[in-house]
Amino acid sequence: MMQSVALNVQFVMIALFIVVIVRLLRRKGLFKDEYQGVFDRLVTEFALPVVIFSSLIGATFRFEWIAHAAVFLLALALSALAAYACCRLMGLPRKTTGAVVLAAAFGSTTTLAAPLIGDLYGAASLAAAEGLTEGLIAIAIPASTVGVLIAAYFGTDAGTSRDDLLVAVKKFLFTPIFIAFAIGFIVSLLMSFFHLEGAGIFAGVFEGFFEVIRQSLELLVWIAIGLMLRPLKARTFLPLLGIVVLVKMVLQPALVLAGASAAGFPDLSHDILLIEAAMPSGAIAAVIADRYGCDGQIAAALVIATYLISLATFPLIALLI
Amino acid sequence: MNHLDLFLQSVAVFFLLVLFIQVLKRQGIFNDSHQPVFNRLITELILPVTIFSTLGGSTVSADQLVGAGIMMGAVLTCCFCGYLACRLLRLPPRTTGSVVLLSGIGSTATMAYPLLSQTYGTDSPAMTFGIMAGELGVGVTCFTFGVIVATYFGSGDEKKNLDIIRIVTDFLRSPIAISLILGVVVSQIPPLSALMTTGFVETLSGYFAHALEMMVAISIGLMLRPVHVRLILPILGIVVVLKMLLQPVLVFVGAGIAGLPDLSTEVLIIEASMPSGAVATIIANRYGCDGAIASTVVIATYLIGLAVIPLVTLLML
Numbered sequence: 001m002m003q004s005v006a007l008n009v010q011f012v013m014i015a016l017f018i019v020v021i022v023r024l025l026r027r028k029g030l031f032k033d034e035y036q037g038v039f040d041r042l043v044t045e046f047a048l049p050v051v052i053f054s055s056l057i058g059a060t061f062r063f064e065w066i067a068h069a070a071v072f073l074l075a076l077a078l079s080a081l082a083a084y085a086c087c088r089l090m091g092l093p094r095k096t097t098g099a100v101v102l103a104a105a106f107g108s109t110t111t112l113a114a115p116l117i118g119d120l121y122g123a124a125s126l127a128a129a130e131g132l133t134e135g136l137i138a139i140a141i142p143a144s145t146v147g148v149l150i151a152a153y154f155g156t157d158a159g160t161s162r163d164d165l166l167v168a169v170k171k172f173l174f175t176p177i178f179i180a181f182a183i184g185f186i187v188s189l190l191m192s193f194f195h196l197e198g199a200g201i202f203a204g205v206f207e208g209f210f211e212v213i214r215q216s217l218e219l220l221v222w223i224a225i226g227l228m229l230r231p232l233k234a235r236t237f238l239p240l241l242g243i244v245v246l247v248k249m250v251l252q253p254a255l256v257l258a259g260a261s262a263a264g265f266p267d268l269s270h271d272i273l274l275i276e277a278a279m280p281s282g283a284i285a286a287v288i289a290d291r292y293g294c295d296g297q298i299a300a301a302l303v304i305a306t307y308l309i310s311l312a313t314f315p316l317i318a319l320l321i
Numbered sequence: 322m323n324h325l326d327l328f329l330q331s332v333a334v335f336f337l338l339v340l341f342i343q344v345l346k347r348q349g350i351f352n353d354s355h356q357p358v359f360n361r362l363i364t365e366l367i368l369p370v371t372i373f374s375t376l377g378g379s380t381v382s383a384d385q386l387v388g389a390g391i392m393m394g395a396v397l398t399c400c401f402c403g404y405l406a407c408r409l410l411r412l413p414p415r416t417t418g419s420v421v422l423l424s425g426i427g428s429t430a431t432m433a434y435p436l437l438s439q440t441y442g443t444d445s446p447a448m449t450f451g452i453m454a455g456e457l458g459v460g461v462t463c464f465t466f467g468v469i470v471a472t473y474f475g476s477g478d479e480k481k482n483l484d485i486i487r488i489v490t491d492f493l494r495s496p497i498a499i500s501l502i503l504g505v506v507v508s509q510i511p512p513l514s515a516l517m518t519t520g521f522v523e524t525l526s527g528y529f530a531h532a533l534e535m536m537v538a539i540s541i542g543l544m545l546r547p548v549h550v551r552l553i554l555p556i557l558g559i560v561v562v563l564k565m566l567l568q569p570v571l572v573f574v575g576a577g578i579a580g581l582p583d584l585s586t587e588v589l590i591i592e593a594s595m596p597s598g599a600v601a602t603i604i605a606n607r608y609g610c611d612g613a614i615a616s617t618v619v620i621a622t623y624l625i626g627l628a629v630i631p632l633v634t635l636l637m638l
Contacts, residue, residue, distance in 0.1 A: 007520075010520060010521050010524065011524075013521060014521065014524055014525045014528070017525060018525075018528070021366065022366075025365060025366060030361060030365045030366075031361070031362075035358045038351070038355045038358045038359075041350055041351065042539075045345065045350050046341065046342075046345060046350075208330055208331070208333075208334040209334045209337045209338065212334060212338065212531070212534050212535050212538075213338075213535060215527075215528075215531030215532070216531055216532040216534075216535040216536070218528050219367075219528045219529060219531075219532040220532065223362070
């Protein structure tokens with residue numbers, strides 16, 4: 001257990017270290033504000049679709065895991081609604097609301113939860129596979145689809161009409177990258193199924209390609225966060241942080257636990273869902289927020305602050321599992 | 322999996338990355354103005370961290386130093402021959418800078434290490450020897466001599482007014498040079514060197530090392546431009562002959578003279594026969610040399626490597 005707490009500290013420190021280096025390079029003039037958009041695009045338009053796609057190919061799907069993910073999704077939707085209600089009560093601007101809703105709903109599943117679950121139960125264990133699948137269905141895919149739509153909705157001054165949203169979804173799903181991957185995947189499956197010559201090399205190429213991008217995503221996301229950060233007034237920021245911490249790190253785990261108990265999930269699944277729900281706000285969600293026009297500065301600051309707070313909350317969670 | 326399959330796979334992954342960046346560029350998601358961002362990210366952040374973490378945690382044996390010396394000698398000889406060829410062809414300074422770098426510096430980390438790991442095993446003595454010979458012989462040459470050459474030729478016609486001392490001073494202040502020096506210093510202080518193998522440093526440096534390959538492919542993808550065949554063919558001819566044919570012969574002769582064991586000689590030949598270095602292309606472009614030609618040549622040598630590497634390994638191993 002102590003090892004997992006130490007691992008959590010290590011991941012938080014690494015994230016902070018990269019952010020600090022990027023800030024220093026920015027001060028020295030080596031990185032400029034206009035670079036921010038490039039990293040946002042690289043994450044949302046290139047790395048994230050590839051990572052989601054490759055995770056889907058490699059994931060194991062079981063009926064009970066999909067049921068667990070459904071409970072988590074419900075908790076996630078309720079968290080988003082609760083955060084939205086708080087923002088409305090406080091009369092926050094649209095762009096800030098978008099950033100708060102995303103940070104309050106989506107957690108750090110691939111960055112933190114997956115390695116922590118792997119460490120606790122073994123990287124090759126069934127629990128790790130369950131954690132990956134549930135994180136993918138309940139957090140990663142919703143963040144890169146519904147999350148994009150939420151960010152696009154709040155990121156525009158006047159809001160977005162239903163037709164605009166449909167166009168955005170269509171555009172998102174029919175990009176050349178998605179089409180190319182779909183073709184590549186089908187060809188790969190066909191070659192493997194019919195045992196065609198060169199199937200191994202073909203599959204190896206795609207695996208290598210996915211691996212390179214998957215392993216680059218972490219660094220890209222933290223560079224983007226580092227460039228996004230700006231000084232914020234404590235008076236403005238602290239209430240927002242309060243909402244996000246209460247909703248993301250207290251309400252969401254409570255909802256997930258209540259749902260899991262009501263549905264009679266086994267203890268192991270309880271623990272996995274609890275770890276996933278108790279994670280700090282997702283760094284990728286902050287990049288999505290910035291990319292689609294929401295307040296990236298606030299989103300980035302919320303991510304960093306919840307990461308720091310997780311240093312205190314994760315040991316408490318570790319005591320519960 | 323044999324040498325060719327693995328090499329084919331590495332080349333295909335690289336091409337796929339470059340291709341997707343070209344597609345995104347055509348879609349307008351990336352444009353030419355983004356290219357310096359990636360060049361800077363590589364030369365000011367990712368490379369320095371990777372160099373520091375690799376050197377800081379390593380201990381060097383006499384055998385590895387000899388191997389690195391042979392490799393460095395072969396790299397510098399090929400670079401010099403590349404320079405002479407450019408003078409004969411009267412190529413402009415910026416093109417000369419790119420050709421000089423690509424004639425000597427190869428894709429050691431991107432292509433050679435996976436091949437060596439697959440052939441001899443990840444934790445094998447051959448792999449350790451290959452990494453040290455590659456890092457000290459090719460990497461250090463690229464990050465010191467390579468940066469200075471790129472700065473010199475990259476200043477184009479203004480280079481007559483350039484002060485070589487200023488170039489060297491600027492280089493010594495660069496993140497790459499600082500990380501090189503710090504890495505060597507840390508490697509010589511056992512308590513600090515031991516810190517480099519902790520989980521924190523290994524995970525952190527892993528992030529940067531893994532991102533390097535993708536960033537280099539993105540940068541090359543953005544750098545690529547249509548180049549006249551008549552212009553590129555002689556340049557490609559020079560680079561292929563020097564980098565992929567002369568360099569393996571030079572290390573073979575050097576290893577023979579130094580009396581290195583057969584296994585070490587094999588490792589050096591594999592490293593020397595690799596295509597031109599993608600990182601060298603980034604350095605060339607970053608410091609003002611001709612990036613369009615450099616990126617085209619790298620892509621071409623990767624393709625030519627599919628024929629040349631099996632030939633070299635067949636003849637010399």
